[in-house]
Amino acid sequence: MLSDVKASTKYLEELSRQLRSQGLTVHPRESRDIDVELDGSTLCRINDLGNLGYFADKIAGKEAILDRIRDMARSTREYMTLLEQAPPLKADGLEDGYQLLAEFNGTVLAGHMTRYGAQFVTWEWVRNKTSLWQGHYYDPNGHPDSYQSAKRDFAVRSGLLPACALFKQEQLAEVYRSIHETLDGDIPLTDERRKTLESAAGQIEEGVPDLEERVAVSAGRERELSLHLDHADTLEGMGGVSF
Incomplete structure (x- = not known):
């Protein structure tokens, strides 16, 4: 779990990056919460556990945006927890820092933190599981749903789900x-x-x-x-x- 101060801080920093990429304004608070604003109006407050609170009168007509923020908070907390707990991914020619998030049928899902946020990659093992090839990269700041896209790609590449079972x-x-x-x-x-x-x-x-x-x-x-x-x-x- 994201329990210690350092992990909680990293979570809120990553979530803040995602929210700002969507045109939202984020104000960190001394209590380790963040306030999220749109057009100068505070929509909600999110704590370091990913819990979201809001005033109903302030989000009238903005429920869809609030749902989007809630999904981002939940998804970001999920992958930040996984990155904290996952073992390192080791392969020939692969730089340090990648964490192995999932592996099935010769396909891996990995992630690592960059200065711009979390990046996710799917690869296939080759050479008796000593090397990786054909990486599909899901970069930070490219889209707030990079993590979800990487998971879908992993499910298809690994054979967990047929491509026809997933709609774009x-x-x-x-x-x-x-x-x-x-x-x-x-x-x-x-x-x-x-x-x-x-x-x-x-x-x-x-x-x-x-x-x-x-x-x-x-x-x-x-x-x-x-x-x-x-x-x-x-x-x-x-x-x-x-x-």
Whole structure:
């Protein structure tokens, strides 16, 4: 567990980096908590155990952001605990500092701390498990979901799950949109089907932290396409040509 002061401090430092990468403002406190702000308003407070507290009146309309922060706090605490406890990964040509987080069927998931935050890599063992090759790197600050992406990659590369069993985040966002188009439409639905679709939508909400942003981008592109097609139809009706 992240029990000592040093480990707790590292956790809050890493979480703060992740939060700032999402445009949030972080204020460390003397009590080893951090306050998280958006647009000058405090959204929540997170302690060194990853527990999150907030005032309901301050997060009205920002529930999705709060859920995103909660997911980041939980995920960051998980991998920081693993990095603290995991054994070192040793291989020919591999620099020191990598921790072995998981290993299965000749595939490894490793991580290490850099000056920019935690980095995760999946490799395959070669030469009688003395060397590693074909590293897939998930860099810090590239995306706050690097750890989750590395875990999915490890599951597929190691054979724990077939690639077809895992949907990409953008695919799930489109499935989510389609589900709500069905739920909100005029098509009659049985109670059983409605409950199934609502359950599926809830699972996607849990599994895609930035779902709201992905849905907004997808919907925006369709609005642009619709405007473009309407404009083209208008020009065609007028006998004009658009270049």
